[in-house]
Amino acid sequence: MAATAREDGASGRERGQRGCEHYDRGCLLKAPCCDKLYTCRLCHDNNEDHQLDRFKVKEVQCINCEKIQHAQQTCEECSTLFGEYYCDICHLFDKDKKQYHCENCGICRIGPKEDFFHCLKCNLCLAMNLQGRHKCIENVSRQNCPICLEDIHTSRVVAHVLPCGHLLHRTCYEEMLKEGYRCPLCMHSALDMTRYWRQLDDEVAQTPMPSEYQNMTVDILCNDCNGRSTVQFHILGMKCKICESYNTAQAGGRRISQDQQ
Secondary structure, eight states, rough: HHHHHHHHHTTTTTOOOOSSOOOOOOOEEOTTTTTOOESSHHHHHHSSSSOOOOOGGGGEEEEEOOOOSSSSSTTTTTBBBOOOOTTTTEEEESSSSEEETTTTEEEEEEEEEGGEEEEETTTEEEEEEGTTTHHHHHHGSSOOOOOTOSTTTSSSEEEEOTTSSSSHHHHHHHHTTTTTTTTTOOOOOSSOOHHHHHHHHHHTTTTTOOGGGGEEEEEEEEETTTEEEEEEEOOTTOOOOOOSSSSEOOSSSEEEEEGGO
16 A cells, blocks of 8 residues: 555655655655645645645655554654654644744744744734834735745745735745836835935936926826825936835826926
């Protein structure tokens, strides 16, 4: 039975080979959906046309003695430690990374637990330094990453919280900054741009517009404060009169200032 299951889900594995690219563990999960053996749910999902429900896992197989048994932290036959950390809800086995199970998230998180709090409105665990200092968006982690369109809530990739409250995978955020600075959902600045705005002030001052544009004004909408203002048109950017951000969009046609006609 073990050999058949190994051929189905864990082909090519040597007896005693520990873990996979995702987790360090001393057992294989017996998938309740197809009865195949895989090191983890991610390995299963990458090879099958369906997903493994981690919460329904009942049995595991020891990598050393190959005994199939009830999911637990230590092998009942040879005492192999399946994982320094084990959650009997998520059936997560791994080396110790200060993990903890968050009942509100419904899954395990990498801690230490005392460094995080669960925001009930956002419905996810956030670093303690964000407590009272982040913009709440209801169930924000249940939305997919707007860049890669993959799940955020159960992802093993760390989520990055933008000032606007939206979430991106940290890796997606870092790639985004190579090409832009705005949230792909609401266009709010994704980081503190104050220093750059002041540099842009200097560039605008040193770049006079041609005479036919010098008295031209335009209505703008600020993506950062959502304020509207009328400012002098400039090819390098139009600065919001309310918050002094250049993250603005033209909200009306250009026109010659009445005072200058």
